[in-house]
Amino acid sequence: MPETANDNYKMAETINEVKFSDAGMAEIQRYISHYPEGRQKSAILPIMHVAQAEFGGWLSPQVMDKIAEILNIQPIEVYEVATFYTMFNLKPVGKHVLEVCRTGPCCLRGADQMIDMLKEKLNIQEGETTADGMFTLKPVECLASCGTGPMLQVREKFYENIDSEEKLDQFLETLRNTEVETPYHQK
Amino acid sequence: MGIKILTEHINVPGIETLEVYRKHGGYRSVEKALKTMTPDEVVEEVKTSGLRGRGGAGFPTGMKWSFLAKPEGVPRYLVCNADESEPGTFKDRVFMEKNPHALIEGMITSSYALGANTSYIYIRGELMFVLRILEKAIAEAYAAGLLGKNILGSGYDLDLHVAPGGGAYICGEETALLESLEGKRGNPRNKPPFPAVKGLFASPTVVNNVESIASVPWIVNNGGAEYAKIGIGRSTGTKLISASGNINNPGVYEIELGVPVEEFIYSDEYCGGIWKGKQLKAVVPGGSSVPILPANLITKTAAGEDRLMTYESLSDGGFVSGSMLGSGAFIVFDEDQCIVRNTWNYARFYHHESCGQCSPCREGTGWMEKVLHRIEHGHGHQQDIDLLVSVAKQIEGNTICPLGDAAAWPVASAIRHFREEFEWHIKHPKEATLPGAVYRGQLATIEA
Numbered sequence: 001m002p003e004t005a006n007d008n009y010k011m012a013e014t015i016n017e018v019k020f021s022d023a024g025m026a027e028i029q030r031y032i033s034h035y036p037e038g039r040q041k042s043a044i045l046p047i048m049h050v051a052q053a054e055f056g057g058w059l060s061p062q063v064m065d066k067i068a069e070i071l072n073i074q075p076i077e078v079y080e081v082a083t084f085y086t087m088f089n090l091k092p093v094g095k096h097v098l099e100v101c102r103t104g105p106c107c108l109r110g111a112d113q114m115i116d117m118l119k120e121k122l123n124i125q126e127g128e129t130t131a132d133g134m135f136t137l138k139p140v141e142c143l144a145s146c147g148t149g150p151m152l153q154v155r156e157k158f159y160e161n162i163d164s165e166e167k168l169d170q171f172l173e174t175l176r177n178t179e180v181e182t183p184y185h186q187k
Numbered sequence: 188m189g190i191k192i193l194t195e196h197i198n199v200p201g202i203e204t205l206e207v208y209r210k211h212g213g214y215r216s217v218e219k220a221l222k223t224m225t226p227d228e229v230v231e232e233v234k235t236s237g238l239r240g241r242g243g244a245g246f247p248t249g250m251k252w253s254f255l256a257k258p259e260g261v262p263r264y265l266v267c268n269a270d271e272s273e274p275g276t277f278k279d280r281v282f283m284e285k286n287p288h289a290l291i292e293g294m295i296t297s298s299y300a301l302g303a304n305t306s307y308i309y310i311r312g313e314l315m316f317v318l319r320i321l322e323k324a325i326a327e328a329y330a331a332g333l334l335g336k337n338i339l340g341s342g343y344d345l346d347l348h349v350a351p352g353g354g355a356y357i358c359g360e361e362t363a364l365l366e367s368l369e370g371k372r373g374n375p376r377n378k379p380p381f382p383a384v385k386g387l388f389a390s391p392t393v394v395n396n397v398e399s400i401a402s403v404p405w406i407v408n409n410g411g412a413e414y415a416k417i418g419i420g421r422s423t424g425t426k427l428i429s430a431s432g433n434i435n436n437p438g439v440y441e442i443e444l445g446v447p448v449e450e451f452i453y454s455d456e457y458c459g460g461i462w463k464g465k466q467l468k469a470v471v472p473g474g475s476s477v478p479i480l481p482a483n484l485i486t487k488t489a490a491g492e493d494r495l496m497t498y499e500s501l502s503d504g505g506f507v508s509g510s511m512l513g514s515g516a517f518i519v520f521d522e523d524q525c526i527v528r529n530t531w532n533y534a535r536f537y538h539h540e541s542c543g544q545c546s547p548c549r550e551g552t553g554w555m556e557k558v559l560h561r562i563e564h565g566h567g568h569q570q571d572i573d574l575l576v577s578v579a580k581q582i583e584g585n586t587i588c589p590l591g592d593a594a595a596w597p598v599a600s601a602i603r604h605f606r607e608e609f610e611w612h613i614k615h616p617k618e619a620t621l622p623g624a625v626y627r628g629q630l631a632t633i634e635a
Contacts, residue, residue, distance in 0.1 A: 034348040036262075036305075039388055044370040045353045049342060084372040085353025086543075087312045099313075103274045104475055104532045105431040105518050141356065141536050142274040142475075143313050146431035146516070147438045156315040183319065 011060055012091075018066040023052045027184050028070065041073055044081055046087055053155070053182040057097055058089035084138065094129040094136040096175050099153040103142040106149030110163055114150045115139060117168055134176065156183055189443035192405045192425045193398065197285050200616075201579065203320060205327040207286040214333060216296045218406035221341035224407070229300035233403060235411030237423035242268055243474060243514040244395030245498050254383040255301055256391040264392040265303040267294060267400055268364055269317075272356040274475035274536060275516030278427035279397035281319050281439045282503060283310075287324035290349065291411075293400035295333060296407055298345050301393055304348045309368050311359075312352040321349050323581070328464040331350035356540035360588045361394040363542065374544045396514075398427055418444035422497035426515050428457075433521035435459035447471070448494045451485040451517070458519065465521040469604075472501050474515020475533050478594030478600030479526070480510050527612045527619070530601040531559035537594030548591040550584040555598050562609060565616030572609050576602055 012018045020028065027050050031043040047070065051063050059082055068075040077142065082088045091163050100115055115126075120136055122130050129136040145151045148160035154175065196422050202205035208214070220229050234249030255263060271279040283290055290308070298306045310318050325347055326336045336344045341533070349367055352358050358367045362376035365387050386392025402424060406414045413421045422444040431437045434452070436459035440449065451457045452467065461467050470485040471477060486494055489508035499511045520529070538552035553579055557572050579595035586592070602609060612619040 034307075034350070036388060039369070042350070042368040045312065046351050048353065049351060050313065078288065080372055081353070081370065085312070085355050087354035101531075103536055104518075104529055105275050107529070107532055108432045108518070108520065108524060140313075141539055142272060142356070144277040144280040144311070144517070145270045146275050146277050146429060149431070153313060156319075158316070165498060183315070 001022070004169060011056070015062050015065045015069065017131060018055070018062050020050070020054055022183075023184055024050050024182065027073075032071075040069055041077065044071060044078065045085070048070070048082060048085075050182075052088060057093045057095075057155075057180075084186070089138075092129075093138075094133050095180060096134060096154050096178070097136045097138050099138050099140045101143045101145065101149060101151055101153075102139040105142070105146035106151065109149045111150040114152075114162055114168060121172065123170070135172075152154075155180070158178045190425065191441050191448070193282065193289070193401055194286075194415075194441040197282070198210050202286050203288070203324065204462075205288060205324070205331055208286070213288055214295075215293050216407040217292060217333060218339060220296045220299055221339055221343050226300045229296065229403075229407060231310075231539075231565075232406050232411040233300070233324075236402075236406045236414035237343070237411075237418075237421060237499065238399060238402055238406065238414065239422070240396055241402070241426065241514070242271065243400035243476075245512065248395060248399050249530075251383070251395070252301060252393060255393055256382070256384045258391070258568070259576060262388075262390050263303045264387045264390055265294065265298045265301050265306040266361075266368065266387060266392055266394045267306070267308040267395050267397055268359060268361065269314075270359040270364055271314075271354055271397070271514075272359050273514050273516060274533070275431055275471065275518040276429050276474050276514045277431075278429045278439045280314055280317060280514065281429075282321060282401065282427065287317075287321045289401050289404070289421050290321070290397055291324055291328055292332075293327060293403045294347055295328075295345055297393075297395070297400050297403050298347075299343055300403075304344050305435055306346070307368060308349045309358070309474075309491050310349055310351055312354050315351060316349050316507050318349050318561055324603070325349070337370070347438075349369065355542075356495075357588070357590055360590065363588065364394060365392065374542050375590075377587055381591075389409070396404075412506045417499050420493065420499060421615075422499060422512075425494070426494070426512070428515040428517050430458050430517045430519070432519035433462050433465065433524065434519045436463050439585055442496055444497050444523065446496045448496055451496055452486070452519065456529065458517075461495065461519065461521050463521070465523065467519065468522045468524055469520040469526065471474060471510075471518040471520075471597070473511045474516035475518070475536065476505055476589075476596055477511040477513045478509070478596050479604065480508075480600075481545070483558075484508050484604070485510075504590045506596070506607075510600070513589060526601050526608050527563050527604040530598055531556070531563045534559045534594070537590065541594070544593070545586040545591065547582045547609055548583040548594065551578050551591070551593045554578050555594065562612050563619070566610075567613040567616070569613055571613065572606065579584045580605075585607075 031046040035042040064078040128172045151160040196211045198294040238248045239245040308407040319351045355373045358373040363373040365372040488503045499514045502509045534556040538556040541552045543549040579599040582591045583595040
């Protein structure tokens with residue numbers, strides 16, 4: 001069984017090739033146990049988070065089919081949920097997805113300028129991934145961090161008060177040297 | 188300096204651990220409620236306190252609790268709404284991140300009052316790091332016998348779980364939240380039936396905001412009557428305010444309801460005044476969906492009275508000259524900020540977040556975004572302003588859930604108070620779209 005998220009990066013061709021790590025599977029079972037008998041579908045969102053963390057930051061059709069199998073529901077029930085919520089990426093993404101807040105309060109403190117700067121520095125547009133596969137730029141709506149804007153999120157971490165070009169450069173440099181980990185492995 | 192009900196110990200090192208939290212009086216309300224009070228007595232105290240829902244609507248919490256149906260043999264649920272997504276609001280996140288046990292204590296005491304044996308905290312998926320903090324604290328509470336079977340020997344059982352969302356503003360609406368918690372798309376439900384009768388898993392359910400639930404332990408410990416003494420009139424108790432925008436000290440402040448708005452903006456105890464020595468232009472006092480007010484109407488009502496941080500005072504004058512306390516997200520604009528650009532930004536937000544179920548909201552938010560986009564980018568027509576007013580009017584009140592209203596109000600109010608700024612944008616398309624170019628309305632700016 002693979003131990004880290006990176007080992008699972010290769011996209012599975014069939015549903016049988018989709019293998020969660022032991023820790024990931026334990027996490028899934030734990031979430032399912034939170035709901036009454038017959039209501040296991042309730043755990044779909046946390047399971048999709050686990051899946052996205054394990055399989056390269058996005059949900060392929062094969063992964064979604066696997067989730068349907070685990071929950072004993074129809075694949076369409078997974079697709080319809082995955083397409084509703086903005087946190088789930090339905091196409092391959094870079095190693096680090098930069099989820100930049102673009103909503104009003106952050107813009108009052110320079111979020112627009114930060115997004116422009118990121119586009120220029122990474123030479124990509126919103127929704128695109130850098131040629132080296134390192135970064136995907138994904139503007140998102142308010143992240144409940146209005147007092148510390150401009151800010152952005154990468155996986156589970158908030159990077160706040162990025163109010164100068166120096167801080168932005170520093171942030172990008174840190175990320176370039178950061179390995180991807182699935183958080184529940186650290187417990 | 189007012190009384191601190193929610194944040195007294197929030198900066199104590201180690202307060203996120205059970206040991207330190209208990210050292211500072213934590214979980215006393217659980218002991219008191221479970222061992223010396225009946226559930227109905229707890230509900231009565233909350234009713235007496237006058238506590239109003241802190242998520243935005245301001246509906247009396249005790250009354251909401253008393254509506255809960257109690258059919259025999261059917262489980263009841265308490266669901267904590269921690270889906271904090273309203274632009275400008277970040278109080279719940281900061282509160283849970285720093286003091287997770289305070290919410291858990293509130294959940295136990297409140298669940299006991301409602302007769303719930305399983306409760307959920309639904310937290311927005313982006314706050315996964317807060318979910319992990321909460322889960323750690325919950326594990327500590329289980330180990331200490333504060334959760335699980337026969338809590339503190341009282342015979343009362345409670346399981347508490349945290350459930351993450353997936354990124355959807357609409358899931359802050361209580362019925363959309365319940366749909367999401369059941370593993371579905373977050374489409375709001377038609378009411379009735381209300382969640383109090385048919386909520387989570389078709390069972391009677393109460394959905395309360397984080398701050399409301401976290402206020403319950405103090406009410407149980409000190410009595411509802413004591414709580415009602417704090418604040419002014421029907422705005423009892425304290426409120427967490429998320430202050431953001433162009434101020435010197437952005438952050439979360441716990442205020443006694445009734446602090447003058449002017450003091451809140453300029454006092455060093457709170458916002459510390461407008462940053463960079465600039466002038467105040469406008470404030471959105473309760474989260475992006477409430478009406479924006481120009482400087483002259485935020486510190487004084489239309490009648491010239493001091494405006495206070497209360498539900499009543501902020502809404503004085505209705506939507507003609509007032510706004511709302513909402514979730515307490517206080518967004519401040521300095522003189523350089525462009526109201527048109529900000530309104531377009533909010534319209535884009537609501538278009539992005541509309542679930543698409545009701546046509547007026549799905550189509551209307553899209554049209555508002557498009558029209559505002561063209562005004563902001565130098566392609567507007569004078570008749571666009573009235574077009575926006577008309578679209579906003581046709582969304583308002585015509586949708587299943589309040590997201591439609593939330594989308595309409597910021598547009599309608601921006602035009603109501605800053606119409607000449609929209610006209611200027613349309614008349615001066617080139618200047619308006621220059622980087623850093625802003626219209627400075629004489630109407631709005633006042634002396635600090």
